[in-house]
Amino acid sequence: MSYPTPATSVKLVLLGEAAVGKSSLVLRFVSNDFQENKEPTIGAAFLTQKCTIGERTIKYEIWDTAGQERFASLAPMYYRNAQAAIVVYDITKPASFIKARHWVKELHEQAAKDITIALVGNKYDLVQDDDEGQGEREGVRKVSVEEGQNLAAEEGLLFYETSAKTSYNVNDVFIGIGNKIPEAASLASSPEQNNNEGRIDLSTNASSNGNRNLCSC
Amino acid sequence: MTKSSSSGSSGALSGTSDVFNALGGNLHNLKSSQITKVINSKYNGDPILLIRQLSLDLAKKERDLILQRQESFTREQKLYKLCNEFGNLSTLEIDHKLSHERHNHENINSSKVDDILSNLISSAINDNIDTGKKPGVSKTPSPESESSESHQKVLGVSLLRGSSQESIKPPTKKNWLRSLFSSSEDLPQTGSTLASAPKPNQKTTVAPVELVSFGRTPSTISLIDNEDANIDKYGFFTDKSNVRITRSSTISLPTTRQRRRSNTSPPDTNNAILIGNNGKAQYIDKLKQISKIHDSTNLKVERDWDNLMKAINLQSYKLDPSASDVIVQLGTFGINLIKLDGNDDIYNWFINLTHQYGIPQKYRRLLWMELSGANNIKINGVYQELNDSPVTCDEVQLNINQINLDLHRTLPFNYFFNNLLELKPGPNFYKLQRILYAFVKHCPEIGYVQGMNKVVGTLLLSVLDEEDIFWLLIALCNEILPRYNNLSFFNSISLIHKDNVILKQVYLDRFIPKLNQHLIKLGGLDIDFITMNWWLTLFIDLKFLDLDSWFKIFDNLLIMEVQEDTNDEMNDDDRSCKFISLTLAILKCLEPSLLALHDKESIYIYLSSDNNYHNDMKYTNVKFSDLTKHHLAISKKISSKELIQLRHKI
Ligand SMILES: Nc1nc2c(ncn2[C@@H]2O[C@H](COP(=O)(O)OP(=O)(O)OP(=O)(O)O)[C@@H](O)[C@H]2O)c(=O)[nH]1
Ligand SMILES: [Mg+2]
Numbered sequence: 043m044s045y046p047t048p049a050t051s052v053k054l055v056l057l058g059e060a061a062v063g064k065s066s067l068v069l070r071f072v073s074n075d076f077q078e079n080k081e082p083t084i085g086a087a088f089l090t091q092k093c094t095i096g097e098r099t100i101k102y103e104i105w106d107t108a109g110q111e112r113f114a115s116l117a118p119m120y121y122r123n124a125q126a127a128i129v130v131y132d133i134t135k136p137a138s139f140i141k142a143r144h145w146v147k148e149l150h151e152q153a154a155k156d157i158t159i160a161l162v163g164n165k166y167d168l169v170q171d172d173d174e175g176q177g178e179r180e181g182v183r184k185v186s187v188e189e190g191q192n193l194a195a196e197e198g199l200l201f202y203e204t205s206a207k208t209s210y211n212v213n214d215v216f217i218g219i220g221n222k223i224p225e226a227a228s229l230a231s232s233p234e235q236n237n238n239e240g241r242i243d244l245s246t247n248a249s250s251n252g253n254r255n256l257c258s259c
Numbered sequence: 260m261t262k263s264s265s266s267g268s269s270g271a272l273s274g275t276s277d278v279f280n281a282l283g284g285n286l287h288n289l290k291s292s293q294i295t296k297v298i299n300s301k302y303n304g305d306p307i308l309l310i311r312q313l314s315l316d317l318a319k320k321e322r323d324l325i326l327q328r329q330e331s332f333t334r335e336q337k338l339y340k341l342c343n344e345f346g347n348l349s350t351l352e353i354d355h356k357l358s359h360e361r362h363n364h365e366n367i368n369s370s371k372v373d374d375i376l377s378n379l380i381s382s383a384i385n386d387n388i389d390t391g392k393k394p395g396v397s398k399t400p401s402p403e404s405e406s407s408e409s410h411q412k413v414l415g416v417s418l419l420r421g422s423s424q425e426s427i428k429p430p431t432k433k434n435w436l437r438s439l440f441s442s443s444e445d446l447p448q449t450g451s452t453l454a455s456a457p458k459p460n461q462k463t464t465v466a467p468v469e470l471v472s473f474g475r476t477p478s479t480i481s482l483i484d485n486e487d488a489n490i491d492k493y494g495f496f497t498d499k500s501n502v503r504i505t506r507s508s509t510i511s512l513p514t515t516r517q518r519r520r521s522n523t524s525p526p527d528t529n530n531a532i533l534i535g536n537n538g539k540a541q542y543i544d545k546l547k548q549i550s551k552i553h554d555s556t557n558l559k560v561e562r563d564w565d566n567l568m569k570a571i572n573l574q575s576y577k578l579d580p581s582a583s584d585v586i587v588q589l590g591t592f593g594i595n596l597i598k599l600d601g602n603d604d605i606y607n608w609f610i611n612l613t614h615q616y617g618i619p620q621k622y623r624r625l626l627w628m629e630l631s632g633a634n635n636i637k638i639n640g641v642y643q644e645l646n647d648s649p650v651t652c653d654e655v656q657l658n659i660n661q662i663n664l665d666l667h668r669t670l671p672f673n674y675f676f677n678n679l680l681e682l683k684p685g686p687n688f689y690k691l692q693r694i695l696y697a698f699v700k701h702c703p704e705i706g707y708v709q710g711m712n713k714v715v716g717t718l719l720l721s722v723l724d725e726e727d728i729f730w731l732l733i734a735l736c737n738e739i740l741p742r743y744n745n746l747s748f749f750n751s752i753s754l755i756h757k758d759n760v761i762l763k764q765v766y767l768d769r770f771i772p773k774l775n776q777h778l779i780k781l782g783g784l785d786i787d788f789i790t791m792n793w794w795l796t797l798f799i800d801l802k803f804l805d806l807d808s809w810f811k812i813f814d815n816l817l818i819m820e821v822q823e824d825t826n827d828e829m830n831d832d833d834r835s836c837k838f839i840s841l842t843l844a845i846l847k848c849l850e851p852s853l854l855a856l857h858d859k860e861s862i863y864i865y866l867s868s869d870n871n872y873h874n875d876m877k878y879t880n881v882k883f884s885d886l887t888k889h890h891l892a893i894s895k896k897i898s899s900k901e902l903i904q905l906r907h908k909i
Contacts, residue, residue: 060709061664079671082664082709084800085756085792088785088863103860110661110709115753119788 049092049101052223055121057145058130059138060109063164066206067130068106071216076207083108086120093213095220102126102216118152126158126219131185133163133203139185146197158222160200160215163190167205286313493720493806494674494685560616567608568622571596574605591632591738592819594828606821613818614887617811624722630817631734633727642726645697658699658707666692669712676716690725691716697729705736708749710795717799721810739817740797741834755794759787761905762839770843770893774850781859789866790842798841800868801881803849808883812841815887832899840897844889848881 056064065080065087072091087106092099105120107113121127129145131138142161149159169183187203194201200218204211286294302308491497571589589595589609596606612618618626628634650656666688670676675687694715699707711732718728740748743755763786768775778784792800798812816837819829829837846853849866856862865876 060661061668077671079667079677081668081671082712084710084713084795084868086788087867088788088860090860090863108709112708112750112752116756116788 049099050223051101051103052126052220053103053105053124054126054128054219055105055107055117055124056128056130057107057117057121057149058109058128058162059132059135059141062109062130062132062135062138063206064109064128064130065106067128067162067164067204067212067215068104070206070209070212072104074209076209082110085113085116091216093216093220095217098220100220100223117148121149121153121157124153124157125223126160127153128160128162128215128219129199130162130164132165133183133185133190134165134168136184139163139189143193146193146199150197156224158200158219159197160202160219161190161194161197162201162215163187163203164206166203166210167207170205170208490674494676495670496672496674496679560612561619561621564612564616564619564622567605567612570605570608589626589629591630591635592817592828593630594819594821610818610820613814614891615884617883618814620722623810623814624727626814627723627731627817628727631731632738633730633734636734636737637727637730641701642697642729645700646693648700650700652703654703654706655699658703659696661709662692662695662699662707662712665709665712666695669716673716673720675720687716687719690719690728694719694725694729694732698732702733702736705747705749708752708795710797711749713796713799717806717809718813720806739819739834741838742831743835749795752791752795756787756791757906757909758835758839758902759791759794759842761902761909762790762842763787764909765905766839766843766897767846770896771847771850774846774853777854778862781857781862784859784862786866789863790846792868793842793845794838796868798845801845802868803845803878803881805880808881808886811883812886815890830899832902836897836899836902837894839902840894841886841890843893844886845881847889847893848885849879852879 056068058064060082065083066076068087068089069075069077069080072089083106085108089104089106090101091104092101094100105124107117107120127145127149129142129149131142146159146161149157163185169178171177171179190201190203193199200215200222202211202215202218204215206212286297289297298304298306298309302312593606593609596609628637650659667677667684669691670687672679673685673687674680675685676691677688678685691712695707695712698705698711714735715728715732718731719725723731736747736749742748743751748755767778767786778786797816798804799809801809804812819834819837821828822833853862853865856865861876865878
């Protein structure tokens with residue numbers, strides 16, 4: 043399990059209300075898997091995943107935090123040294139969007155100045171129309187795309203709508219973050235090493251999952 | 260309870276004369292003068308005698324009720340099993356049906372259960388079995404699907420209000436026979452029934468194989484009973500991805516990962532029971548031998564416990580012969596045991612047995628309730644009241660919202676919580692819901708904290724019933740778990756984390772220096788976040804501990820050993836020390852495995868509770884005996900005095 047270490051390590055933290063799908067997004071990203079009833083995260087969970095974006099290999103060191111308000115006091119310990127954060131809400135739960143606003147604000151106030159933040163509206167599959175793939179089911183969506191986009195524009199965030207269930211746009215989030223992170227300590231890796239097992243090559247399969255990328259990048 | 264006991268004596272008492280024979284009935288309807296008359300004529304004018312009589316009657320009725328309830332509970336359980344195995348019914352549907360009955364008739368009528376049961380059995384017997392499926396004959400799909408369809412209908416009529424069955428996709432366990440045996444070759448031969456070999460495609464009404472032997476030759480039914488191939492004794496679906504599941508099951512068979520994820524694939528493959536597979540016979544023989552040895556040790560331990568319990572009873576009788584109905588006098592944390600014989604003999608005996616072996620199943624309910632102090636705080640009727648009471652304040656509602664988010668996410672791979680075969684919640688799902696709701700109503704100042712769901716959920720797999728667990732949870736918060744600045748354990752996440760930082764920075768180096776060096780070499784790990792998680796789930800969430808061992812750890816959490824230095828019972832800080840030394844003991848057990856891992860993330864994944872990632876990793880199974888050994892050794896060297904100092908420093 044030991045890799046040569048050409049990869050840039052990026053410390054990334056996931057924040058967001060309970061049950062919005064933080065752990066599910068990570069599970070999709072790391073193991074390309076989904077569970078209907080994912081157990082709540084207690085405290086936090088640590089995971090890593092390497093991925094290749096173009097020439098670069100990035101190793102994400104992910105802290106997936108617990109969503110319950112009770113655990114909020116621990117959050118600063120996770121985002122303190124983080125270079126990237128994903129703030130997640132559930133597009134069918136308006137309260138989770140309010141919570142996301144709070145997290146964004148807190149990150150801007152407390153976290154590192156140059157932290158890259160992605161705002162992610164998850165559970166897109168719930169609003170998706172079964173038959174077509176085009177159009178949306180009525181009434182299920184509670185947070186509009188515009189609301190998300192506006193917040194992202196105001197605060198200078200990346201923005202995506204995703205589904206951990208169908209894997210729609212999930213990898214794109216991590217590519218987007220990888221692209222935006224300054225190439226600071228990156229050691230160029232030789233191309234042969236890019237497809238080591240345990241890595242996924244995001245640059246090739248990214249577009250195969252989702253077809254409607256809401257992000258500007 | 261009182262409601263049903265008064266309705267128990269159904270004959271309405273109209274005349275005074277009847278009263279003499281049936282006290283406790285409608286006495287309250289009589290005029291005071293009539294009651295005085297009764298007292299005078301029957302009790303020599305002494306009202307105390309009447310009270311005695313009344314309370315005796317009450318006690319008797321209560322006893323009858325308990326017995327009745329027990330009986331109907333076991334019936335219910337049997338019914339569940341039957342319905343689940345043979346009836347195409349989900350636990351939820353049965354649950355609904357039963358609770359519907361209960362509401363109509365206050366108390367579930369046992370004859371009703373009989374009715375349902377016999378209906379069910381008869382409809383199952385009437386079910387057509389496709390005899391074409393017998394060995395050597397090629398499968399013919401059409402009659403097979405027909406038979407399962409008719410089977411479904413019969414049951415739909417007899418037990419359900421039909422509608423739900425039709426709207427929902429056919430349950431995955433469509434043809435129960437098929438689902439029990441993976442292919443026609445695996446069908447067991449039950450002598451005459453199938454050996455008479457009717458011609459293929461000819462449909463005859465033959466009782467299903469299992470039911471032929473039902474009640475007569477228990478061997479087949481018990482085989483199916485216990486080893487429902489994919490479910491272990493605690494109801495966990497055996498699945499490679501969940502390590503605990505595979506380990507605690509007696510026979511684990513490969514299961515397809517897709518089954519869990521896709522809604523449509525029927526559980527028809529790999530469900531085979533070990534019939535007709537000679538290759539595995541040897542393996543089973545070996546297992547049997549091992550289990551024999553295991554059983555004999557168990558027997559010895561159980562005898563030891565029996566003797567201890569006898570000694571306790573004897574002592575408590577000596578102290579107070581009048582209290583002959585007191586079964587045990589343990590007191591909270593076993594503290595009363597010291598008073599019992601004037602010296603520490605019984606107490607030490609008790610502590611030693613618990614340390615070494617944990618409490619045997621049959622004494623668990625009694626001892627858990629007693630040791631935790633739950634028995635002291637339990638008030639009859641309160642739990643029911645809480646269940647019935649509406650949510651009044653926002654604070655409680657917020658807690659309930661969070662509980663609702665977590666109910667489906669509690670033990671999702673356990674049959675009793677999440678019936679994956681039918682994609683419905685199991686019965687424990689509702690018990691968990693009621694317990695947690697009642698808890699946040701009763702203790703709004705503590706509220707719901709993630710982790711409680713898993714603790715309560717796992718306790719529901721033990722021998723305790725729903726209401727007991729409710730009181731046990733309260734006792735845990737108030738008596739057993741360390742409190743921080745007088746706030747409950749579950750309200751002290753930051754301080755718990757701090758203790759874990761102390762554990763990492765100070766104690767790890769002291770007790771497991773090699774491991775500490777190893778972690779530092781790898782660049783330093785924030786294991787405090789992981790061990791904090793262990794604490795908040797009371798060590799349930801560890802994949803290297805099977806459930807039996809966890810119950811033993813829980814046994815030990817409930818006893819608060821008298822401190823050697825002060826001779827006092829444990830205070831909050833001592834309890835924190837206990838958590839610290841337990842955590843260190845677990846890490847000590849894992850030390851060899853951890854030293855063999857040479858990168859950070861492997862160690863994180865190894866220690867974290869989430870086992871959905873990297874299924875290929877091998878986990879040590881921590882032995883309870885090793886754990887206690889380390890725990891006892893370490894706990895002697897950790898003092899609360901020092902811990903308090905360290906808390907100030909860090
Ligand atoms: N339909 C749908 N369900 C999802 C999606 N992502 C997650 N879920 C479900 O939502 C529930 C919560 O998901 P988690 O990943 O555990 O949420 P979380 O944010 O990690 O929750 P906490 O750990 O409690 O903070 C689970 O039952 C998931 O199966 C999604 O994209 N679509
Ligand atoms: Mg989570």
